[in-house]
Amino acid sequence: MPLDVTQPHPAGAADARRRAVAIWLLVICGMILVMIGLGGATRLTGSGLSIMEWAPLRGTLPPLTEAEWQRLFALYRQIPQYTLLNPDLDLDGFRRIFWLEYVHRLWGRLIGLAFLLPLLWLWWRGAIDKRLRPRLLVLFMLGGLQGGVGWFMVASGFFPDSIAVSQYWLVVHLTLALVLYGAILWTALSLLRPASLPGGPPALRRAVFACCVLVTVTIVAGGFVAGLKAGLTYNTFPLMDGRIVPDGYGDLRPAWRNLTENIAAVQFNHRLLATATAVTVLGTLAWGLTRARGLAKAGLWALGIAVAVQYGLGVATLLAVVPPLLGTAHQIVAALVLSAALLALHGLRPTAALAHDPLHEDGFRQEGRA
């Protein structure tokens, strides 16, 4: 007979409930991955500024009448992107760019519902450990914040003379998406992994932690490449315009602006960080495989493969001058690289840390007995 995870059971039920919550969170992770892909495709097809309204409820429905299409197109014709970049766009062209942004926003609403409704239901049935509840509430609020950040990002593209969104908002939006994704994945793994499994050697844990940091910094740097459309220039590899360090690398003043506003420097930094990440990950893989077991070993393999694929995709995206398909794949695989890094790190968590993790104390059983 299948186990009803919502009923208080004296034994085994705690694990079953934990598994049910973990599976729900993994489904949310899958939905966020799709969202990351949709976000990349929206940006790379120039669709991101096609909806000029923030209408969380009304915007759920697409335009249903010709008059509504005309109204939305008239709004789009007011922004600089239309006048400076797309003055020849007609209503049919507008309909084409509209759909991706619409689906991106709709999928965001669906993720919100897929998080909120099971959360309320599982909470009401007592299936969510008391100590897990604040974390889930914070994750839900961060999801709402991500919607708000998305709107500020879009609105940053409506300023006079602006034909695209601000790279700063784009990086905040991308980073928050990956923080949310990573936190939900980590929580699901913490619920799934039995506390009795051994952790890995501290030196390997530190090396994998360094890989996680490098992956994160490379992703943020990639956000600036995307935000500045820096992939549309210097389309050679490994040299940039015949040089290792491109001309004009440090031209902007104050110097920090080169990190976020200088196209040559931003692209060079991303290449350099990606190379440092790949070398560190492959070194850690070669050194750590004999030392890691179970999830950690699988995570290390996945990390090595994902980084190699991502590096190749990055070079291909650059050489082909950022076609939407390759650019979108590069964005999705970035999230997979992060997933693999978190998997490996989680697999190396020491037993002591897991034993003291509130998600691994026997909260369900104590509640069940009370």
Ligand code: HEM
């Ligand atoms: C560990 C390896 C790498 C990671 C984690 C990574 C991650 C990212 C991320 C998150 C972005 C922003 C999102 C997007 O794709 O639009 C990005 C953009 C980009 N990356 Fe990478 N990247 C890596 C390696 C590379 C390499 C080796 C190259 C080329 C030499 C490269 C070239 C690019 C380009 C051209 C863009 C802009 C694409 C666009 O405008 O959509 N990346 N990268």
